Amino acid sequence: MAAAVTDPLSQIPPGETSVSATPPEPHGFQPGKEAVRGGALDFLRFLASLLIVVYHYGAESPMRIERFGQVFSRGFLATDFFLMLSGYVLGRAYGGSVIRGHISTPRFWARRAARVWPGHLVVLAMLAVLVLVLNTVGTDAHKPSRFAWDQLVTQALLIHAWGFPSDGWNLPSWSLSALIVCYALFPFFWRVVSKVRHAWLLPIAAAVILGVFEIIARKVFHHALPDLQFQFGVVRALPLFILGVCLARVVDMRWPSETAAKALLWGGIALLVVTQPLDRYALPDPWLFDAPSLLAIAMIVLGAGRLPVKHPRGWIEEGAKLSFALFITHIFVGVIYWSAVHKLIETVPIGIGWQWLMWLAGFPVAYGAAWLFHTYIDQPIQDRLQPLLRKSS
Numbered sequence: 001m002a003a004a005v006t007d008p009l010s011q012i013p014p015g016e017t018s019v020s021a022t023p024p025e026p027h028g029f030q031p032g033k034e035a036v037r038g039g040a041l042d043f044l045r046f047l048a049s050l051l052i053v054v055y056h057y058g059a060e061s062p063m064r065i066e067r068f069g070q071v072f073s074r075g076f077l078a079t080d081f082f083l084m085l086s087g088y089v090l091g092r093a094y095g096g097s098v099i100r101g102h103i104s105t106p107r108f109w110a111r112r113a114a115r116v117w118p119g120h121l122v123v124l125a126m127l128a129v130l131v132l133v134l135n136t137v138g139t140d141a142h143k144p145s146r147f148a149w150d151q152l153v154t155q156a157l158l159i160h161a162w163g164f165p166s167d168g169w170n171l172p173s174w175s176l177s178a179l180i181v182c183y184a185l186f187p188f189f190w191r192v193v194s195k196v197r198h199a200w201l202l203p204i205a206a207a208v209i210l211g212v213f214e215i216i217a218r219k220v221f222h223h224a225l226p227d228l229q230f231q232f233g234v235v236r237a238l239p240l241f242i243l244g245v246c247l248a249r250v251v252d253m254r255w256p257s258e259t260a261a262k263a264l265l266w267g268g269i270a271l272l273v274v275t276q277p278l279d280r281y282a283l284p285d286p287w288l289f290d291a292p293s294l295l296a297i298a299m300i301v302l303g304a305g306r307l308p309v310k311h312p313r314g315w316i317e318e319g320a321k322l323s324f325a326l327f328i329t330h331i332f333v334g335v336i337y338w339s340a341v342h343k344l345i346e347t348v349p350i351g352i353g354w355q356w357l358m359w360l361a362g363f364p365v366a367y368g369a370a371w372l373f374h375t376y377i378d379q380p381i382q383d384r385l386q387p388l389l390r391k392s393s
Helices: 040-060 075-100 105-136 149-156 171-193 201-220 230-252 258-275 287-306 314-347 352-392
Strands: none
Touching (some): 040 171, 075 287
């Protein structure tokens, strides 16, 4: 099952620095220079969020878009990227504070919960009201089988990736549920990786952990990690989050050199491009596709994270900031938009060309809705919550 996440919590709460450098830590390692927004990682976040929407909206196209290229069926790679990036960004933003005791574990948990739950609950409530209204007026929501009322409570509590059914409502939110567990364990993860003296050991250790989780997924759940049911999302998210945390520590230790980082970045991009034409399901084992793809993503995150942002771009930063809003709103927007589009196509003769134009129009509609949600709902909520959390800490 290949679903996508967005960048759930790689956004840093208002009032805090973004992915910033930290003072010297144990073993004499000196973290790198402050990272600036609007660079390569933000741009990749923006592209990955677009791929997520393409993947989820692809089923609504006049014909299956996978026919135009295997890359359009690879939403799970964007999920892997965001899970990995969440661990990386939290490591860079909070690692030093955790080690020095400047932020307690309960305070860290409170900030993460405040960043996730409010926006998630607002969208879930909007979705529930929408489904009720559609049912009241006698029009079923698009794909009504996805809106089982008995799944609403577990989704609201964000526990639906802990073994509970989670194949409906705001479908991609399984990754938020899985990341809640990752955030709870982050202080422990960071203290462990901070004790490692040799930077090159960390990616190797993370790869071993990823391999162990792959074996667990196959032996216990009888699926490869990217194909796990959403209700077991924690199993999928943990090793990727840990990999991101390890990469953050590696960058803090100023490894590798900037020259090597540039080679890693472009080598990762090249490897990712080369692997995408492959048919994952035609290979003897999906891992033959998954392993090099994950290696490529890790190379890109490490390379882009290690390199300084020399020419930040405001539009890239703003696009990346919308990734969380886009993640939690595009299913809600899709229920409205695609229900209307399919009803129109059923009642009015519309040519294939116009159908493709209506499909393409779904993307600016999704981004516009994400901007409205970010600007008028999510950001104002955060502006109120975060000062309260700082006062209570």
